[in-house]
Amino acid sequence: MVLRTLVMAIQRFEDxxxxxxxxxxCSEVYSIFRANKDYSFKDQIQRAAVSVMNNxxxxxxxxxxxxxxxQFISFLNIANGSCGEVKSMFxxxxxxxxxxxxxxxCFRNKCLSLSMKISALIExxxxxxxxxxxx
Numbered sequence: 001m002v003l004r005t006l007v008m009a010i011q012r013f014e015d016x017x018x019x020x021x022x023x024x025x026c027s028e029v030y031s032i033f034r035a036n037k038d039y040s041f042k043d044q045i046q047r048a049a050v051s052v053m054n055n056x057x058x059x060x061x062x063x064x065x066x067x068x069x070x071q072f073i074s075f076l077n078i079a080n081g082s083c084g085e086v087k088s089m090f091x092x093x094x095x096x097x098x099x100x101x102x103x104x105x106c107f108r109n110k111c112l113s114l115s116m117k118i119s120a121l122i123e124x125x126x127x128x129x130x131x132x133x134x135x
Contacts, residue, residue, distance in 0.1 A: 013060040018117050022053040022079070025110055029086065036098060045089040051082035052114070069125045076125075080118045087111035 013019050029049040033042045059075020087108050094104035 013057040016056060016060065016121075018079075018114065018121060019053065019056045019060070021110075021114050021117070022049075022056055022083075025086070025107075025114060026050055026053050028107070028110075032099070032103075033093075038096070038098070041089070041092065041096070041098070045086060045093070048082045048085040048089060052079045052086065055079035055082065056118075069129050073122055073125050073129075076118055076122050080115055080122070083111050083115045083118065087115070 010016060026046075026049040029045055033045060036042045055075045055078045059072040059079070062075070063069060063072035090099070090104045090107045090111065093099045094101055099107070
């Protein structure tokens with residue numbers, strides 16, 4: 001019952017904490033690598049960060065129309081994979097000395113925290129699959 005009330009309160013993807021955190025992460029990625037001249041690296045990490053944010057949004061809005069959590073779960077899995085890619089790119093940023101060890105670790109921890117929250121939502125949706133939580 002608590003879950004149903006919570007999910008009913010979320011009417012827009014903008015209300016999701018994971019979307020808000022992914023938006024912040026995306027903005028930070030753009031900001032830190034703005035002046036980076038390694039365009040291939042910069043493009044890859046930016047695309048991955050945008051993918052996290054956009055897959056959460058797209059999955060939420062699609063599932064709102066279809067009332068099907070399976071589709072949302074699929075998009076969340078893609079977002080989670082992209083979050084892992086961003087985290088991996090922060091290792092490369094450290095190795096290439098684009099960021100200090102401490103800076104890279106800080107961003108990897110943000111990715112880990114976001115990934116854990118996405119995974120928790122996936123688990124909750126899977127447990128409640130079949131229930132029409134957003135009607």
